[in-house]
Amino acid sequence: MSEEKLVLGFEGHTVEKTVKLPEGEPRPWDLTSKLEVVGKHHPRVDGLLKATGKARYTHDVRLPGMLWGVLLRSPHGAARVKSVDLTKALASPGVKAAFSLEKSEVRFHGDEVAALCAETLDQAREAVRAIKVDYEVVPCVVDATDARKEDAPRVFAKRENILTSPMSQKRGDPAAALSSADKVVKATYRTQVQTHSALETHGVVARWEDDGSLTCYASTQGTFSVRDGLTAQKLWKLKASECRVIAEHVGGGFGAKFGPGVEGVAAARLAKEAKAPVWLMVDRKGEHLSCGNRPDSVQEMQGGITTDWKLTVLTVSSYGTGGVAAGAGVYNPGDYYKVPNVEKREESVFTNAGGARAFRAPGHPQGCFALEQMVDELADAIGMDPLEVRLKNDPSVVRQEEWKIGAERIGWKEKRNKTPGRGAGGDGAPPRPYAGTVLRGVGCAAARWGGHGGPGATVLVKVDEDGSVEVRSGAQDIGTGTRTVLAAIVAEELGLEGPEAVKVFLGDTRDPVGPGSGGSRTASSIAPAARSAAAQVKDAFWAALKKALMKVADSPEGQMKGGKVLLDLNSGPKWIPFAEAVKKTGKKGFQASADRQDNYKGAGFHEQGVAGCQFAEVEVDLETGKIRVLRVVAVQDMGTIVDALTAESQVIGAVIQGVSYALFEERIMDRRSGRMLNADFLHYxxxxxxxxxxxxxxxxxxAAGMNNVGLLGLGEPPTIPTAAAIANAFANATGVRLREIPMTPARVLAALEGSAKPKKEWR
Amino acid sequence: MAEERDGVSRRQFLKGVSASALGAAALARAGLPALRAEDGAGGTTGIERIPASGGKLDLTLNGKAVSLACEPRTTLLDLLRQRLGVTGAKDVCDRGACGACTVIVDGKPVVSCMLLAHDCSGKKVETIEGIGSPESPHALQREFARCDALQCGFCTPGMVMSLKALLDRERTPSVEAIKGAVSGNICRCGTYPRVFEAAQSAARSIGGGK
Incomplete structure (x- = not known):
């Protein structure tokens, strides 16, 4: 154990902390560190591969003798399966194997029933239609409100439709606080079901090797989760070492791609039965129906505020459905603001619909949509600027700063309508300079996240005798930029020119263990291990230089920079290329692997979690009901910035996904048949x-200082506040609250006409 | 009841239906039977039938002649990805709704999932693989990487091809023209602003002869 004094925080708010470091740990980066590579804009290291179509995704894997697999799915919302007859399908041209999943019941449209594989995909698609299934259709329920009723059909025969979530919380005395608050607002907020819709669907290509082991190419966020899911099957005996999972490039995931899934197990089974490799990627319809979604929510909320701007109480009672899965909780009142009295009840309701899966900040965008509109409504109730109310109640020193930066950038003071409403400028200000039917407004909202990462990752760093550098982890890059982050960290530690000087190998379970890409913790988990390993390699290299009788400084600090090493040659001190210096050691190379250590106890800067906030400016057309988001300013804390370019991309992408969630996306179910009506990209x-x-x-x-890199998760937080900020901007433009997303033209027009809740007649 | 048994799948519908606009002479050279009245579609107008089992197809792919037997129901995308192992164009929505399968046929950007392979008979097909490589990228590919106009990268080949068709047509397109060119390309990671930036930058470098 050694001790280091660190300077943490940010300019204008620094703290000194002393941390105890585990053995062999490099000094954590802090505000005093002079970094050459880390923190700058670097193009992602696999960018050209992707832009030239050379990046190989699971979808693109072609193996000799490969067959094409297809799943048969239930066309009904709920049914008993009386029989599955494969005879005709097995006799269809090209079919090599087929099996029934032997389900006695199907519980949602898209529930998997059988699988087969054939020599071509067209043959497989045709043959799957020849499978004869005798269904006895039974009543189904697809709407959470309907499913809570006493006489609703049971989704699971032996379980209630309603699950009370253990996430419920209570603090203070909410009832008393509600009666003593100066103003109380009651409102109900609703969010819809959103499907992940990664462009590459779920699926695998499975091949059984001659030695009985299984190789599985998978479109996954968790290579090791696929391996563990496959070895756990009773269909075969397979040790972890006998199952290799490869995910070189992944076409998005957003939380839905963990474990092998029904499709992965089916592909491996088909491959075993057909004695040939099998490709089985889910089609777009199946992806919408069965491969994950964000649950919807109905959130009844009450908030109280005092005339001196203090939020005193928040209560929420929510329910929502994750289809046949649980997990429809929402995250809201507890931790964004200093609210002394909080009560939260929530129910997750089963319905006959595809199961929810983790979706980019699970529960957060829903909760934030309600909470951050409530804060605005409370500010309205006491006639205050909602930003001032936030500044008064926000305990995060980081976000305090971010609010100011964002407000400045969006032009909060100039653009906010002090008296919003039809015919902007109702506050007596001159009419706004835009067309007659169009109003504009601004709104803001906060994001909060954890994403500190933790143990469970090992990274290998290798320097070859020719000076080439590689880094290996079995974890995957789903498009977030993990490859580039690792390369930048190793380049920094070894004093190389930039990320492009490091070859990164990811997504193969033969390499050291790494985390699944969930909870925004991939980079934050593996980056510190990569730095530790690189530091060990650096030390070994330096020791070898000394041993080779080179005159060098005692420590490599400051002696390796820009791809060069400072050696004291006969002709005097000279910077020579890293590769040459490696040759001078006479060694065959260097390598080290390091485990991710625990975050240092009590050393973190982020007691209030990762902080972010967003400001939106929208335009609302009163005639068409169309909302146009003009601008979003997203201020986001992420601890140490490793690669600014890919980090900005993450933020931009998260905002666009938030805009999409706020305005467009919605899974539409037919109540009677239980079918999803828009399971494609034309209508979804x-x-x-x-x-x-x-x-x-x-x-x-x-400078976060909880490990040697201090990187915090970035994938999720910037998608949390977008919808809430847009909703607040809408209210600021029109003076009307729209408490339901997506904010479609129909809903906007209905809200503007002052009707209560817009009717969903299309259901 | 199997899913959609009561409906007709698109591929089943296409199976056996002739690809349009095939020249009679081309088919005669290929030794294929012409459409006859008993085949169920009226006769002698020069529309020829390709048997369900497949017919000969010749096209140019990235400058190379390709000649093979192909079923009439096969889309250009399936031909590329499943028969030829040319996997740059992606199969994402299979309904022409997302643009990920965009390729260029005789100079025009098309969604290859909505085009029958036989409709490309005698035509020039250009895919992402044909316009550049990591060692020698097209200006668009280079700028996509430099500006980080991609994340997971699955929509990228389609985006690049939509823009390539634009830049082939217009040396100095407006931002509106750029947005118009990719208006049918969906990206789930949310790369649009940097796609616009990369396209402008590529246009500048091509137009300016850099």
Whole structure:
């Protein structure tokens, strides 16, 4: 154990902390560190591979003798399966194997029933239609409100439809606080079901090797989770070492891609039965139906505020459905603001619909949509600027700063309508300079996240005798930039020119263990291990230089920079290329692997979690009901910025996904048949280029000091506040609250006409 | 009842239906039977039938002649990805709704999941693989990487091809023209602003002869 004094925080707010470091740990980066590579803008290291179509995704894997697999799915919302007859399918042209999943019941449209594989995908698709299934259709329920009723059909025969979540919380005395607050607002907020819609669908290519082991190419966020899911099957006996999972490039995940899934197990089983490799990627319809979604929510909320701007109480009673899965909780009142009295009740309701899965900040965008509108409504109730109310109640020193930066950038003071409403300028100000039917407004909202990462990751760093450097982890890069982050960290530690000087190998379970890409903790978990390993390699290299009788400084600190090493040659001190210096050691190379250590106890800067906030400016057309998001300013803390370019991309992407969630996306179910009506990309609308606002990503670096890198998760937090900020901007433009997303033109017009809740007649 | 048994799948519908606009002479050269009245579609207008079992197809792919037997129901995308192992164009929505399968046919950007392979007979097909490589990238590919106009990268080949068709047509396109060119390309990671930036930058470098 050694001790280091660190300077943490950010400019204008620094703290000194002494941390105890585990043995062999490099000194953590802090505000005094002079970094050459880390923190700058670097193109992602696999960018050209992707832009030239050379990056190979699971979808693109082609193996000799490979067969094509397809799943048969239930067309019904609920049914008993009386028989599955494969005879005709097995006799269809090209079919090599087929099996029934032997389900006695199907519980949702898209529930998997059988699988087969054939020599071509067209043959497989045709043959799957020849499978004869005798269904006895039974009543189904697809709506959470309906499913809570006494006489609703049971989704699971032996379970209640309603599950009370253990996430419920209580503090203080909410009832008393509600009666003593100066103003109380009651409101109900609703959010919809959103599907992940990664462009690469779920699926695997499975091949059984001659030695009985299984190789599985998988589109996954968790290579090791796929391996563990496959070895746990009773269909075969397979040790972890006998199952290799490869995910070289992954076409997005957003939380839905963990474990092998029904499709992964089916592919491996088909491959075993057909004695040939099998490709089985889910089609777009199956992806919408069965491969995950964000649960919807109905959140009845009450908030109380005092005339001196203090939020005193928040209560929420929510329910929502994750289909056949639980987990429809929402995250809201507890920790964003200093609210002394909180009560939260929530129910997760089973319905006959595809199961929810973790989706980019699970529970958070829903909760934030309600909470941050409530804060605005409370501010309205006491006639205060909602930003001032936030500044008064926000305990995060980081976000305090971010609010100011964001407000400045969006032009909060100039653009906020003090008296919002039809015919802008109702506050007596001159009419706004835009067209007659269009109003504009601004709104803001906060994001909070953890994402500190932790143990469970090992990284290997290797320097070859020719001076080439590689880093290896079995974890995956799902498009977030993990490869580039690792390369930048190793380049920094070894004094190389930049990330492109490091070859990164990810996504193969033969390499050291790494985490799944969930909870924004991939980079924050593996980056410190990569730095530790690189530091060990550096020390070994330096010792070898000394041993080779080179005259060098005692310590490599400051002696390795820009891809060069400072040696004291006969001709005097000279910077020579790293590769040459490696040759001078006479060694065959260096390598070290390091485990991710625990975060240092009590050393972190982020007691209030990762902080972010966003400001949106919207335009509302009173005639068409169309909302156009003009601009979003996103200020986001992420601890240490490793690669600013890919980090900004993450923030921009998260905002666009938030715009899409706020305005367009919605799973539409037919109540009687239980079918999803828009299981494609024509009718399930995702924000397209023309819908994209101007986005200003502002990264807010904080020296976090809880490990040797101090990187905090970034994937999730910036998607949390977007919908809430847009809703608040809408209210600021129109003077009307729209408490339901997606904010479609129909809902906007209904809200403007002052009707109560817009009717969903299309259901 | 199997899913959609009561409906007709798109591929089943296409199976056996002739690809349009095939020249009679081309088919005669290929030794294929012409459409006859008993085949169920009226006869002698020069529309020829390709048997369900497949017919000969010739096209140019990235400058190379390709000649093979192909079923009439096969889309250009399936031909590329499943028959030829050319996997740059992605199969994402299979309904022409997302643009990830965009390729260029005779100079025009098309969604290859909505185009029958036989409709490309005698035509020039250009895919992402044909316009550049990591060692020698097209200006668009280079700028996509430099500006980080991609995250997971699955929509990227389609984006690049939509823009390539634009830049082939217009040396100095406006931002509106750029947005228009990719208006049918969906990205789930949310890369649009940097796609616009990369396209402008590529246009500048091509137009300016850099």
């Amino acid at each position: 609308k995702i924000a397209a280029p023309a819908d994209c606002p101007e986005i200003v990503p502002i990264l807010f670096p904080v």
